[in-house]
Amino acid sequence: MEKIRHKDARPMMDLMAKKIFSDTEITAEFIRDILELPVESVKILDGTQIHVTTSKILPNFTTQVDVLAELNDKTQVVIEIQVAMQVDFIKRLWLYICEQVSQNLDEYKKDGIDTHYLSRELIPVYAVAITEENYFEDDRAIHNFSLRDSETKEELKVRVKGIEEKRNLVQIAFLELKKYKPEMKASYNKVRWMELFGNKPFTHQPGNIITKADRILDVKEWSKEDKAMFDEYTRAWDGWNAHLAYIKEAQEQAKEQGIEQGLQRGLEQGIAQERAKTINIIADLVKGGLLTKEMGASKLNISEKEFEKYL
Template sequence: MEERHKNIKPIYDLVVKKVFCNEAVALQFVQDIFDLSAKSAKLIGSDKIFRANSNVGDDFNIAVDILVELDNHAQVIIEVQLAKQAFFMNRIWAYLCKQVNDNIERLKQNEKERLAIYKKLPPVYVAAIVDKNYFDGDDPISTFLIKEETRNTELKMYVDNDIKEMPLLKIVFLELKKYKLELKESYNKVRWLEFFGNKQYTSEPGEVIDQADDLLNVRNWTKEEKDMYDERTRQLDHHWATYAYAREEGIEYGMQQGRAEGRAEGIEYGMERGREEERGKYIKTMIRLVNNNILTKDIACEELGITEEEFEAYL
């Protein structure tokens, strides 16, 4: 299927941040994905979306961290991942717990009564938009709740004096690679897979999605935004090119060693030695990418299949 936009990737972190700066878009996304009846939404910490004279090494290496607060008190963290990470679930849990703790500390400063802290503590949800698959099965949208093990009863909470209960926890994954034309989900959800997956819309997406698409028009961006996006693209291209080169170089070296050592035992020895050389060069490449702030340490460990302690030993 032809891409909607040739020169822009909607899933890149800077683009996602720009899209959700539009609070109407953020509200529609939360309503569709979480089935929440909120009437308004505001982006928290919007001054951090595009910072002047930002440090590329700091801003471009971390996952998107967008916090949307709804008028029904709920808060939604939106995270985006391009590369698959073994510890991504741990990171989501850490972000979620930190936000809950931050809310408690804020309420402690503003509320005199301890009961008021629990009474006004908002639920925190997470939306994870991922470019790699994390779960088995063909469903592109996976929703996780806290439920009783045998009765399947969902755990809910009250917020302030709101009569309606709200889910205590809700985490939704959008796995973009699982998108296909014959999806059975509501189109209100499917259109976000098409939007972030850069697919052609299979139905009328609606006015708010049209607004989001307009934000992807580079001609309307500021020079700073264009420069930041170009730098982000160069870094990602360099990362994947280095990764591919390291693998190809190591494989070729191993095959040459195998041929040089002769048949049977010589071939096995050469291939084994080649694999060792390949891994050594690959480890050096990962170390260089981490030291140059192009790759995070946890991604490097996942690619190498080792722990952070083992990776530290190579440094």
Template sequence: MENIRHKNIKPTYDLVVKKVFRNEEVALQFVKDIFELPAKSAKLIEGNQIFTANSNVESDFNIAVDILVELDNNAQVIIEVQLAKQVFFINRIWAYLCKQVNDNIERLKQNEEEQLAIYKKLPPVYVAAIVDQNYFDGDEAISTFLIKEETRNTELKMYVENNTQDIPLLKIVFLELKKYKENLNNDYKKIRWLEFFGNKQYTSEPDDVLIQADNLLNLRNWTKEEKRMYDEMTRQQDHYWASLTYAQEEGMRLGIEQGIERGIGLGIEKGIEQGIERGIEQAVITLMKNGYISAEVAAAQLKVDIEDLDKYL
């Protein structure tokens, strides 16, 4: 059996991630480690959605965004966690980031004293994407994206009020948990978060902040309401995977029956293939209709564009 730290909890579930980063000391340390930003404090912006009422992003478009952390140097960090690979995920991240910048502008406009200094006070927005499925080729578990000049490799930075130096205009960091392995060629301050969210044993002695974060994963320290919510979330996830497994098994059964009815040899093989495919399609659509998965996840499972889902309904 895999040697994991916590047997009864998954650190990447939405409720767990929010509980971890509600601790501002942990949130600050994560952001400092991953983005190398000069910050002394951080605060979690509460709420289920990071966007203000001015945002015109559809409500179901915001579900996957977990938290928004704001630093004392005015930078903001969107932390996004994905359990399943999603179609157009990069586009989503860009939309989240742009909408947050837009909402910051709208907020500054509402303050008459700041209208003349909107761009002076505009904070940068960064994104940390913690993903349970791989998105990029290669073995690198941590990928950092910046804006740089094409030939001189000069990084584009921006002025931020009250900072002693300009800081990156854009920074998007992906942590691909499945690419984790011991002795990765990265700064261990970053690697330890792969170990934390990947539920791996630590390869170096954890410091006080990481111990504090790990204690938040101990269900004995949770309230009854938190445990109830986590149990419900786990039940939905288990139901989702069980439904897909049932669809495969039922598809196999139907396929064999159809194959036998058609004859031998290729007929059985073809029947099995068609039965499995039809069973999975039905299960995925049922899960989407019942709200267990989003349209994006359904499209990814069926390997179609979201616009083509109508033909399955």
């Protein structure tokens, strides 16, 4: 049996991840380690708010999905927790960055800054994705992408207002938890985050910040309200994962038979039997704020307009 640190904890559950990243010291250390930025302090702009809701899934509380952090030098970082495989996930992550840049520029326009000078106000927006599924074919568990020259590999960096050193225009990092191995050769400052979110035993002394984050995963120490929220969310989470497992099993069985017709029949049978249940689960998650309408429609592979009739 695979060893884990916490029997009942699920660090990749949105709710638990948000509780971890709501601590600004933890988020600052995470960004400092993964993106190797000189972070002094962090402010959480989005992703930790608790909202009242009337959802059947969460009768009292729910949380947003993504985390948006702002560093002391105004650099912004999107942190995305990704459990299920999504074909367009990397493109969606890029859209998050573009959308945030656009929102920032809109704010500058409100301040009366002339369009010609908007580029002077541009601040970097980076992203980090922690994923349970693999998106890259190699064995490396940690990837960090930026704009580079095709021959020299020199990074494309620019001067940014308020920041002394030049900065990358783009930086996107991925931590693929399935590729974790205790003997990984990457810096332990990065590996320890994979052990934290992968619920793996720590192979070295993780340090005070990781120890602090690990304590947050102990549900027994949560408030009564947060514990109730966790229990309700867990039931919804288990229902969704059971659906994913059912569909995956149908796909694998058909694939093993090596018959294209069998694959299609298996998929259709699985989808037909679980469709109504899945729609209800995802609709409740969207109503409760656990998923955006865009994400709900994407999981069902339908348009947002078509999905609206279930809300």
